Amino acid sequence: MGRKQSFTETELLDTTKQLVLEHGYDGFHLKLLSQHLSGARSTIYQYYANKEEIVAACMKRVMSAVLDKALAIDEAEPMDALEQLLLVYVEESALHQLLGNASKINTANSSAAARDLEYIEAGHQTLKIQLSRLFERAQQNKDLRQDIPLPVLIGVFFNLIDTPNMLNIPTPAWGKLLFQMWIGGAKS
Amino acid sequence: MGRKQSFTETELLDTTKQLVLEHGYDGFHLKLLSQHLSGARSTIYQYYANKEEIVAACMKRVMSAVLDKALAIDEAEPMDALEQLLLVYVEESALHQLLGNASKINTANSSAAARDLEYIEAGHQTLKIQLSRLFERAQQNKDLRQDIPLPVLIGVFFNLIDTPNMLNIPTPAWGKLLFQMWIGGAKS
Amino acid sequence: MGRKQSFTETELLDTTKQLVLEHGYDGFHLKLLSQHLSGARSTIYQYYANKEEIVAACMKRVMSAVLDKALAIDEAEPMDALEQLLLVYVEESALHQLLGNASKINTANSSAAARDLEYIEAGHQTLKIQLSRLFERAQQNKDLRQDIPLPVLIGVFFNLIDTPNMLNIPTPAWGKLLFQMWIGGAKS
Amino acid sequence: MGRKQSFTETELLDTTKQLVLEHGYDGFHLKLLSQHLSGARSTIYQYYANKEEIVAACMKRVMSAVLDKALAIDEAEPMDALEQLLLVYVEESALHQLLGNASKINTANSSAAARDLEYIEAGHQTLKIQLSRLFERAQQNKDLRQDIPLPVLIGVFFNLIDTPNMLNIPTPAWGKLLFQMWIGGAKS
DNA sequence: TATGAATGAGCATTCATTCAT
DNA sequence: AATGAATGAATGCTCATTCAT
Numbered sequence: 001m002g003r004k005q006s007f008t009e010t011e012l013l014d015t016t017k018q019l020v021l022e023h024g025y026d027g028f029h030l031k032l033l034s035q036h037l038s039g040a041r042s043t044i045y046q047y048y049a050n051k052e053e054i055v056a057a058c059m060k061r062v063m064s065a066v067l068d069k070a071l072a073i074d075e076a077e078p079m080d081a082l083e084q085l086l087l088v089y090v091e092e093s094a095l096h097q098l099l100g101n102a103s104k105i106n107t108a109n110s111s112a113a114a115r116d117l118e119y120i121e122a123g124h125q126t127l128k129i130q131l132s133r134l135f136e137r138a139q140q141n142k143d144l145r146q147d148i149p150l151p152v153l154i155g156v157f158f159n160l161i162d163t164p165n166m167l168n169i170p171t172p173a174w175g176k177l178l179f180q181m182w183i184g185g186a187k188s
Numbered sequence: 189m190g191r192k193q194s195f196t197e198t199e200l201l202d203t204t205k206q207l208v209l210e211h212g213y214d215g216f217h218l219k220l221l222s223q224h225l226s227g228a229r230s231t232i233y234q235y236y237a238n239k240e241e242i243v244a245a246c247m248k249r250v251m252s253a254v255l256d257k258a259l260a261i262d263e264a265e266p267m268d269a270l271e272q273l274l275l276v277y278v279e280e281s282a283l284h285q286l287l288g289n290a291s292k293i294n295t296a297n298s299s300a301a302a303r304d305l306e307y308i309e310a311g312h313q314t315l316k317i318q319l320s321r322l323f324e325r326a327q328q329n330k331d332l333r334q335d336i337p338l339p340v341l342i343g344v345f346f347n348l349i350d351t352p353n354m355l356n357i358p359t360p361a362w363g364k365l366l367f368q369m370w371i372g373g374a375k376s
Numbered sequence: 377m378g379r380k381q382s383f384t385e386t387e388l389l390d391t392t393k394q395l396v397l398e399h400g401y402d403g404f405h406l407k408l409l410s411q412h413l414s415g416a417r418s419t420i421y422q423y424y425a426n427k428e429e430i431v432a433a434c435m436k437r438v439m440s441a442v443l444d445k446a447l448a449i450d451e452a453e454p455m456d457a458l459e460q461l462l463l464v465y466v467e468e469s470a471l472h473q474l475l476g477n478a479s480k481i482n483t484a485n486s487s488a489a490a491r492d493l494e495y496i497e498a499g500h501q502t503l504k505i506q507l508s509r510l511f512e513r514a515q516q517n518k519d520l521r522q523d524i525p526l527p528v529l530i531g532v533f534f535n536l537i538d539t540p541n542m543l544n545i546p547t548p549a550w551g552k553l554l555f556q557m558w559i560g561g562a563k564s
Numbered sequence: 565m566g567r568k569q570s571f572t573e574t575e576l577l578d579t580t581k582q583l584v585l586e587h588g589y590d591g592f593h594l595k596l597l598s599q600h601l602s603g604a605r606s607t608i609y610q611y612y613a614n615k616e617e618i619v620a621a622c623m624k625r626v627m628s629a630v631l632d633k634a635l636a637i638d639e640a641e642p643m644d645a646l647e648q649l650l651l652v653y654v655e656e657s658a659l660h661q662l663l664g665n666a667s668k669i670n671t672a673n674s675s676a677a678a679r680d681l682e683y684i685e686a687g688h689q690t691l692k693i694q695l696s697r698l699f700e701r702a703q704q705n706k707d708l709r710q711d712i713p714l715p716v717l718i719g720v721f722f723n724l725i726d727t728p729n730m731l732n733i734p735t736p737a738w739g740k741l742l743f744q745m746w747i748g749g750a751k752s
Numbered sequence: 753t754a755t756g757a758a759t760g761a762g763c764a765t766t767c768a769t770t771c772a773t
Numbered sequence: 774a775a776t777g778a779a780t781g782a783a784t785g786c787t788c789a790t791t792c793a794t
Contacts, residue, residue, distance in 0.1 A: 006775065026214030027292070030768065040776045042770085051768065104215065145376040148369060151354055156369050159351040163343050181336060181344050185373030188333040190756025191793050217784065228759050233786070378777025379772050402590030403668065405763060416780050418765080427764070480591070521752040524745060531727050532745050539723040542715055557712060557720050561749030564709040570754065594789065604755045606791085615789065 006039025009047050016058040021094055025055065025101035049112065052105050056116035059098050063123040066092045070127060078138040082157070085134070086182075087175035089161045096161050099124070131158075157182055194227035197235055204246040209282055213243060213289035237300065240293050244304035247286050251311040254280045258315060266326040267371075270345070273322070274370075275363035277349045284349050287312070319346075345370055382415035385423050392434040397470055401431065401477035425488065428481050432492035435474050439499040442468045446503060454514040455559075458533070461510070462558075463551035465537045472537050475500070507534075533558055570603025573611055580622040585658055589619065589665035613676065616669050620680035623662050627687040630656045634691060642702035646721070649698070650746075651739035653725045660725050663688070695722075721746055 015036045020028045030051055034041035048054045069088045075081045089096070099120065107114040135154055138144050144153060160178045169177065203224045208216045218239060222229040236242045257276045263269045277284070287308065295302035323342055326332050332341060348366045357365065391412045396404045406427060410417035424430045445464045451457045465472070475496065483490035511530055514520050520529060536554045545553060579600045584592045594615060598605035612618045633652045639645045653660070663684065671678040699718055702708050708717060724742045733741060 024212050024214055026212055029766090031766085041768090042777075043775055045769075046774070049769095104211075142376055144374055145372070148365065148374075149355060152357075152365060152369065153374050155351050155354060156348070156366070157374070159347060160344070162350070163340075163347040166339055166343060167337060177336065177340060178344070181340065181373070183373050183375045184333070185369070185371050186332055186336075186341050186345070187371045188330055189754075189794060191758065193756090194758065218786090219784065227757095229784095230760075230786080230788090231758055234757065237786090239785070377773060377775075379779065381777090382779065399668075400588050400590055402588055406765090407763065415778095417763095418767090418781075419779055421765070422778065425765090518752055520750055521748070524741065524750075525731060527730055528733075528741060528745065529750050531730060532724070532742070533750070535723060535727040536720065538726070539719050542719060543713060545716075553712065553716060554720070557716065557749070559749050559751045560709070561745070561747050562708055562712075562717050562721070563747045564706055593787090595787085605789090606756075607754055609790075610753070613790095 006043050007037045011037060012044065012047055012054070013058045013061055016054055017062065017094060017098070020055060020058065020101060021097055025104045028055070030054075050110055052107065052110045052113040053116070055101070056105055056107075056110075056113040056120075059102060060116040060119050062092065062095050062098055063120050066095050067123050067126060070130060075130075075134060075137075078134045078141060079143050081134050082138065083176070083179045085131070086157070086160065086179050087172065089158075090175045090178065091171055093161050096158075194231060195225045199225060200232065200235055200242070201246045201249055204242055205250065205282060205286065208243060208246065208289060209285055213292045216243065218242075238298055240295065240298045240301040241304075243289070244293055244295075244298075244301035244308075247290060248304040248307050250280065250283050250286055251308045254283050255311050255314065258318060263318075263322060263325075266322045266329060267331050269322050270326065271364070271367045273319070274345070274348065274367050275360065277346075278363045278366065279359055281349050284346075382419060383413045387413060388420065388423055388430070389434045389437055392430055393438065393470060393474065396431060396434065396477060397473055401480045404431065406430075426486055428483065428486045428489040429492070431477070432481055432483075432486075432489035432496075435478060436492040436495050438468065438471050438474055439496045442471050443499050443502060446506060451506075451510060451513075454510045454517060455519050457510050458514065459552070459555045461507070462533070462536065462555050463548065465534075466551045466554065467547055469537050472534075570607050571601045575601060576608065576611055576618070577622045577625055580618055581626065581658060581662070584619060584622065584665060585661055589668045592619070594618075614674055616671065616674045616677040617680070619665070620669055620671075620674075620677035620684075623666060624680040624683050626656065626659050626662055627684050630659050631687050631690060634694060639694075639698060639701075642698045642705060643707050645698050646702065647740070647743045649695070650721070650724065650743050651736065653722075654739045654742065655735055657725050660722075 012033075015033060016028070019032055019036065023032070028051075030041055030044055033054075034044060037044075044054070048057065066088065069092070070085060073081050073084045073088070102117060102120060105113055105117060107117060131154060132150075135144070135150055139146070139150065160182055163178060165174050200221075203221060204216070207220055207224065211220070216239075218229055218232055221242075222232060225232075232242070236245060254276065257280070258273060261269050261272045261276070290305060290308060293301055293305060295305060319342060323332070323338055327334070327338065332338075348370055351366060353362050388409075391409060392404070395408055395412065399408070404427075406417055406420055409430075410420060413420075420430070424433060442464065445468070446461060449457050449460045449464070478493060478496060481489055481493060483493060507530060511520070511526055515522070515526065520526075536558055539554060541550050576597075579597060580592070583596055583600065587596070592615075594605055594608055597618075598608060601608075608618070612621065630652065633656070634649060637645050637648045637652070666681060666684060669677055669681060671681060695718060696714075699708070699714055703710070703714065708714075724746055727742060729738050
């Protein structure tokens with residue numbers, strides 16, 4: 001056996017996630033990353049060939065987790081499903097923020113990164129389809145107002161995710177609260 | 189006397205605004221900026237002493253515009269005022285996004301940037317106070333539901349600004365629509 | 377582990393000393409430095425964070441060497457001690473010339489440079505005190521003429537150091553010669 | 565007539581002299597120069613084609629002044645002449661310091677600068693010859709000790725010029741004092 | 753003539769990536 | 774396998790010099 005393992009791939013991706021969220025894609029450096037890990041900067045290249053691949057892999061993993069959770073939702077009752085879905089998105093709000101950086105990844109250098117981004121794009125589509133499916137069914141059930149275009153309803157729903165939880169309400173309650181607001185509006 | 193300017197300060201700040209929104213603070217380079225202007229990179233230093241000052245001045249100008257518009261609103265009817273305010277924020281949604289970068293500006297190098305950031309911070313406070321004032325009055329008027337904490341109502345209101353307008357609805361109508369959604373909710 | 381160093385820290389500081397003496401602080405560039413070393417310019421940053429730190433560290437090292445030698449002198453006989461001290465200063469005449477540049481170092485960027493400069497300043501004081509002590513004792517012993525103010529005697533003594541040794545007399549003899557001149561004057 | 569004269573050539577050279585002494589050749593910038601004059605930076609190019617020419621012209625002017633004064637000295641009595649000469653050098657101690665920078669001037673760009681430097685070099689020779697002449701005559705007169713090589717006597721004499729006048733003694737008295745020290749030495 | 757503005761060359765510094773131990 | 778060290782490319786910024794009014 002060679003040297004002891006300095007850090008695991010999971011640690012690497014977890015740290016990457018945290019740092020990209022904190023500093024943005026352009027503010028994310030491998031030097032920064034290595035400072036938050038237990039090994040040397042050059043060791044990172046044992047796992048990934050370049051910066052792009054790291055971030056792409058990180059995004060892919062987050063997407064994968066969201067897909068798992070989102071597709072496990074029981075869609076019998078559309079409105080219930082939407083509430084559960086909102087909770088999933090709020091729990092994994094990193095996804096939305098991370099993906100904002102996806103377009104900055106230069107895939108020219110790296111086919112692995114390109115593949116990951118394709119996976120992410122496909123996942124994105126899957127989620128969109130699920131969301132549209134639920135919204136359409138909810139609308140057919142007359143659960144949603146008709147005077148506002150569906151894409152706007154969806155957009156507002158989706159945008160809720162990033163609302164800062166300044167009172168630090170526990171995530172499940174926070175998800176419920178946002179759903180309430182979205183459903184019932186602000187008016188008394 | 190002297191040569192004709194190759195670009196104006198306004199062009200410089202407009203371009204900066206666009207590029208910071210597009211690339212984020214860390215992705216914003218003076219090389220990039222000069223490529224979107226008609227002159228050389230070094231010419232930029234005729235206007236501002238360093239990168240920090242450019243971005244700070246850009247933010248200050250946007251803040252100033254928003255303050256002008258926001259403080260001109262007639263606050264007689266709180267709910268009407270909030271609708272108008274939302275429109276202002278949507279029109280100037282750049283403010284919100286730009287200001288997310290404010291903390292990255294290193295003011296150690298530049299007192300001018302520090303001064304601009306103070307102005308921005310003061311403006312931020314002014315806007316917050318206006319918003320709280322209107323919300324409190326609306327709540328006293330029983331215009332807002334009481335079962336949701338005020339900070340959450342405010343947070344959701346404010347977060348609406350960033351909802352992507354994917355149908356490209358004209359801004360005034362878009363503002364109205366968002367306000368409707370916020371007021372009445374999604375349920376039929 | 378890791379690659380072999382392309383140059384040592386000692387080589388770096390020695391070269392810096394030579395180049396600062398040759399070109400002055402403002403004429404000293406890292407490009408110049410790297411051209412006199414075996415590695416690339418950016419490798420220098422493995423040792424020191426910036427130009428200021430390099431020069432400050434260089435000065436500190438020279439000061440340290442001079443302090444070691446100067447404080448090792450037996451001060452029993454003031455005039456003998458002064459002769460030895462002059463020899464030390466002549467041997468290390470770089471100190472005097474290097475320190476002329478100390479005020480140009482901008483310590484705002486670098487706490488390490490600031491610390492080194494403080495060390496240098498303290499060493500300076502130590503040397504000054506030693507010199508004053510010896511001169512005062514010499515004067516009490518009536519070894520020095522009284523018609524010339526002590527600071528002038530000291531100033532001239534100190535200034536001797538920079539006399540160019542155009543005949544390339546070996547350093548010990550050169551120091552002795554200067555001391556003779558200083559003591560006895562030029563008149564026959 | 566065109567615009568009013570913004571600054572004279574004399575002001576330009578005086579300011580240059582002061583700034584080169586203060587900052588050294590490499591620390592001397594045209595921007596700095598223009599900040600100490602009443603006109604714009606580009607106006608400097610009405611007088612001189614480049615930085616090298618400015619500094620060379622400045623040096624030449626100082627050399628010319630020194631030559632005038634030095635060659636006007638009555639050489640009848642060598643020791644008296646040397647005392648007067650030392651006073652001249654002390655009065656014009658800038659010459660010595662300025663000329664330390666002469667080697668840094670790149671004459672490749674400028675024939676005018678090259679011509680000025682030649683003048684300076686010739687003046688240097690003239691002064692050296694005068695000095696040697698006086699020293700030799702003084703030695704023949706047995707006014708100088710024989711046990712120290714003439715070049716050393718000359719070198720020490722010349723080096724006296726740069727002794728810092730920390731008590732701010734008026735120049736004529738300061739010159740006399742230095743001469744006394746040089747003649748009689750420090751011993752009581 | 754005087755000058756405000758433009759600019760390219762040059763240096764400081766950072767960082768992703770490669771090397772060699 | 775892990776890593777310390779090397780490095781070139783990229784960017785921030787300055788300054789001498791030129792341009793055009």
